[in-house]
Amino acid sequence: MANVFDTLKERGFIAQCTNEEEVRDLLEKEKITFYIGFDPTADSLHVGHFLALMGMSHLQRAGHRPICLVGGGTGTVGDPSGRTDMRKVLTDEDIIYNCNQFKKQISRFIDFNDGKALMVDNGDWLRKLNYVELLRDVGSHFSVNRMLSAEAYKSRWERGLTFLEFNYMVMQAYDFRELNHRYDCKLQLGGDDQWSNIIAGVELVRRTDSKSVYGLTFSLLTKSDGQKMGKTAGGALWLDPEKTSPYEFYQYWRNVDDTDVEKCLALLTFLPMAEVRRLGSLKDAAINEAKSVLAYEVTKLVHGEEEAAKAKAAAEAVFGGSGESADMPSFTLTADELTAPVIDVLVKYGIVASKGEARRLIAQNGITLNGEKLTDDAVKLAESDFSGGSAVIRKGKKKAYRLVKE
Structure with missing residues (x-):
């Protein structure tokens, strides 16, 4: 079987690695425990997480054990990486609900049977920490100058960085040390925007425990023009x-x-x-x-x-084919909406972002109703458009929506 490191590299996953030769050798000779963290900032994972889950799945298929770390603790702070403003502070109820949603979705990719993977919540230890002890035992190993050089903090410095967010790197580093103590976790994975946080964890374990652990980041999922995909x-x-x-x-x-x-x-x-x-x-x-x-x-x-x-x-x-399917995105219109201006319906159901966009598309022959191009941005829907109970709106060549009578 090929070394999973080579598989990840060939498929384009790997962006940075703390020591490529040592990590490749580790994955070749041992079946290790590794982890990725998922902060519950929303009630669903998105396509950016999907790439991380694929990377985890490749490693699990090669015999390594994943830890899916949900951020019941770090979620109370919020990662400043990639942000121009402070994240919304979540309630404990939001965090618990979001973590549970994550667990359901992650289980589609990762096999948790017979201890093949673990689902762990960092709230189990972060919420119990004594602040003075944390400052003394962990904070002493962090250089403020070096932290401020990290891209996550540097990009926020001019706009304002809260002390709350400033602690995020310390918390993530502490996670790695705790997972190493509890589960002999030797490798942390994450998106390339997590590099500074991952390095902090690697160095904390080395300084406090004199152990070698490793970090590896995945390339961010971007389009050919550099914009984030998804x-x-x-x-x-x-x-x-x-x-x-x-x-x-x-x-x-x-x-x-x-x-x-x-x-x-x-x-x-x-x-x-x-x-x-x-x-x-x-x-x-x-x-x-x-x-x-x-x-x-x-x-x-x-x-x-x-x-x-x-x-x-x-x-x-x-x-x-027929131009319509019950599985295409559908919106049920009220009786009043069956004769409403088309652009009002387009905006209300998110088919377009604004009336301005709707007018522009209509002017460019980019909107069709039941196969007929709309040429007047003041046109209204009519009962006759719903023969058979529904109508089909197309936006450009690639997007189609079904409007259904209530």
Whole structure:
């Protein structure tokens, strides 16, 4: 079996590593325990977490034991990494609820049977810490000058950095030491924006316990133009089907840019790399085959085979067949809305971001109603548009929505 480090590197996961040679050797010779932390800042994981879960799954398949650390403690502070403002402070009830939601979603990717993986909450130790003892035993190992040089803090320095957030690095470093004590955890993984926090944990364990532990970061999931992937008109691309439907999830991946297809296949599916390269090398109209495979495989991993098949069938019906499917995004209109201005309905249900966008799209022939291009931004819906009980609105070539009579 190939060393999982080589697998991760070939597929494009690895961004930085504390000591590449030693980590590769460790994963070759031992079955280790490793961890990734998930702070409960929302009630669902999103596509950025999906990449981390794929990395964890590769390691587990190679025989290593994952710890999924949910941030019942760090979630009370909020990570300043990648932020231009302070995160909303969550209530204890929010944190508990969000952690439970995470556990359900993570279980789709990680096998927790027979102790093959652990789900741990850092609130179990962080909430019990004595502040004076923490300052004395842990704080003495942190240089404020060095902390301020970290990108997470440096980018916030001008705008204002609270003392609350300043402690986040200390808390995450403490997590690594605690997991090493409790479970002999030797490796921390995370997105590349976590590099400074991960290094802090590696150094804390070395200084306090004279042990070698390691850190590895994954490349962030970005488009070819450098922007983060997973942003939609409605916000993040969530793993919760109630927040992003399987059909919408499928359609997102079906519509990725041609230049991003091979990278997404490598990072977000388990297809062999030979097949990834074959699909990624397709050109022009043929690349649509690769996009369909990507959309199906990714949706299957997140939502299951049945939902992936339904999403694929719905997309083919909408864009290559009858033009309508019960599985496409649907909105039920009230009686008043059945004769309302079309642009009001578009804005209310998030099909467009604003009336200005709606008017621009209509002027560019970018909105159709039941297959007919709208040319007047003042046009209203009519009862006759709902023959059979529903109407189909298309936004551009790639997005379609079903409007249903109440």
